[in-house]
Amino acid sequence: MAILRYIIPILSVFLLTGCYEDFNPEIDTKPVLCLNSLITAGKPIEVDVTHTWMFNDEKSEINHDVKDATVTILANERIVGSDYLPKEGDKIRIVADSPTYGTAMAEVIVPFATPIGNVKVSPTVTNIWENNEHYEMLADITFNLSIEMDVSDRADIDNYYHFGYNWSSPIDTDGSQKLYIGAFEYNSDPIFKEHIGVFETVMGNDEDTNFEFFTDRQFPGRTYTLHLNFSNNSFRVKSQEYDESLLECGVNLYLTTVSKSYYSWAVYKWHVDEGIVGDLADIGLAESKWGYSNVSTGAGVVAAQSSSKFTIDLKEFLKTTLNSK
Numbered sequence: 001m002a003i004l005r006y007i008i009p010i011l012s013v014f015l016l017t018g019c020y021e022d023f024n025p026e027i028d029t030k031p032v033l034c035l036n037s038l039i040t041a042g043k044p045i046e047v048d049v050t051h052t053w054m055f056n057d058e059k060s061e062i063n064h065d066v067k068d069a070t071v072t073i074l075a076n077e078r079i080v081g082s083d084y085l086p087k088e089g090d091k092i093r094i095v096a097d098s099p100t101y102g103t104a105m106a107e108v109i110v111p112f113a114t115p116i117g118n119v120k121v122s123p124t125v126t127n128i129w130e131n132n133e134h135y136e137m138l139a140d141i142t143f144n145l146s147i148e149m150d151v152s153d154r155a156d157i158d159n160y161y162h163f164g165y166n167w168s169s170p171i172d173t174d175g176s177q178k179l180y181i182g183a184f185e186y187n188s189d190p191i192f193k194e195h196i197g198v199f200e201t202v203m204g205n206d207e208d209t210n211f212e213f214f215t216d217r218q219f220p221g222r223t224y225t226l227h228l229n230f231s232n233n234s235f236r237v238k239s240q241e242y243d244e245s246l247l248e249c250g251v252n253l254y255l256t257t258v259s260k261s262y263y264s265w266a267v268y269k270w271h272v273d274e275g276i277v278g279d280l281a282d283i284g285l286a287e288s289k290w291g292y293s294n295v296s297t298g299a300g301v302v303a304a305q306s307s308s309k310f311t312i313d314l315k316e317f318l319k320t321t322l323n324s325k
Contacts (some may be wrong), residue, residue, distance in 0.1 A: 008039075029054060033066065033096050033104035034299035038262070041088050041110050041306040047071050051101045052299050069098040088306050094122070106295040106302035111257040113306035114159065117150030117223060119250035119253070123317050126232075133216075141235040141321055145181075147228040149253060150312070155221025159261035162256040163192075163212045163226070169249040179249040179314070182232030188208060190225040191218065213258070213266045231311045235318055245318050251312040261294040268292035 018036055022110035036048040049069045073080055074093040122145075129140040139254035153159055186192050191214045218224065230251075237246055268291060293300055 004027070012073060013149040016291050020239055031101055032297040032299055033065075033069065033098055033101045033295075034094055034297065035094060035106055035295045036300045037094060037106075037302045038088055039092055039108065039110060039302070041113070041304075042085055044082060045073055045084065045094075047073070047094055047096070048300075049096050049098075049104075050300075051098075052297075055231070064303055065103060066096075066098050068100055069096045069129050071096050086304070089117050092302075092304065093300055102297070104297045104300070106300070108259045108261055108294070108302050108304045110304040111159070111259055112154065113304050113308045114151060114161070114255055114257050115198065116253065116308045117152050118148075118152070119310055119312070120148040121312050122146040123314070125321055128321065132302050136238045138235050138239075139235075139322060141318065141322075143233050143235070145230040145251070147230075147253070147312070149225050149226045149228060149255070151219075151226055151255060152223045153216040154218055156221075158260070159216040159286055160258045160260055161214050161216070161226075162254075162258050162262075162266075164254040165252060166254075167249070167251045168239070169189040170246055176236075178235055178237055178246065180234045180236075181251060182234070183230065185229040185231060186212075190228035194218065211266070211270055213263055214264065235314075237311065244315075244319065247315045247322075249314045249318065251314065253310045254307050255310075255311065256305050256307040259304040261292075261301055262305060263268060264294075265301045265303065268281055 031051045034050045034052055034240060035050075036050075037046060039045050041216055049066045049071060050064045051066050053064055072095045073082075073084065075084060075086060075090050077091075077093075088110050089112060090110045091107060093105065095103065095105045097103050124144045124146070125141060126144060127140075129143045151161065157190065165184070166189070167179055167181045171177060176254045183220070192211055194217065216224075239246055294302060300301055
């Protein structure tokens with residue numbers, strides 16, 4: 001079977017990575033434009049314009065850039081410049097024209113950010129190691145972190161969400177961060193597995209997933225309490241002098257409302273990488289799954305997102321834990 005493969009370049013640090021698609025030999029294999037863009041409210045719009053290529057076209061695989069394309073961006077039917085900052089609710093249309101590869105178009109509405117509601121934090125110390133013989137401040141704390149975070153869904157539209165997190169802490173004398181957040185337990189809330197079907201569950205493909213997307217299908221227009229668990233977290237201090245600034249650590253929680261195109265692409269990617277269809281295709285027992293695209297040519301993804309942030313301050317918890325020794 002002749003195969004035409006598409007590549008989707010990296011659009012963000014956590015998703016929108018490259019992939020290939022299988023095609024039937026009867027359809028046209030002429031290369032077409034591929035558009036990729038992850039539009040974020042309040043940030044300039046960046047667009048990657050490439051072209052599709054045959055799997056045996058080694059030259060195109062090395063360099064699939066399109067040099068002769070003209071890109072036009074419209075916000076709410078008005079042409080805007082490269083300095084335009086998209087707003088929540090904007091309808092963004094991207095049109096690319098190339099004398100060589102033709103035209104490609106896609107549009108998306110920038111979703112409204114969903115505020116993070118009440119947040120309840122329950123840290124639990126699992127171990128403390130402390131040695132003050134040679135240092136005024138030398139300690140190693142391991143702990144688990146249980147979080148309840150309310151998501152208040154808008155009633156007038158279907159919403160799609162992505163949960164993310166990172167952490168911040170001062171730098172120690174050896175150049176390392178004092179705080180390290182360990183494993184995020186995806187099994188802590190069943191909503192992270194709502195995209196998994198019965199067949200995947202029976203076949204065991206629902207285990208060890210790292211899918212961070214979910215929808216409002218189970219709580220349209222209502223508030224849902226998201227249960228989040230982080231295990232094997234650690235706080236380590238090697239400084240020779242005690243200073244409360246050493247304890248200024250925090251965990252940032254991000255609730256990102258994403259476009260349907262972003263969610264659909266993420267579900268497709270999960271099925272290819274972790275689902276039963278992808279597993280069967282790898283061993284030749286199923287047809288390779290067609291890729292998701294909302295671009296007119298069928299190549300690429302144009303998505304949008306808006307984020308809310310909540311910071312958990314761990315200073316008092318760490319201070320109380322150290323003073324208890």
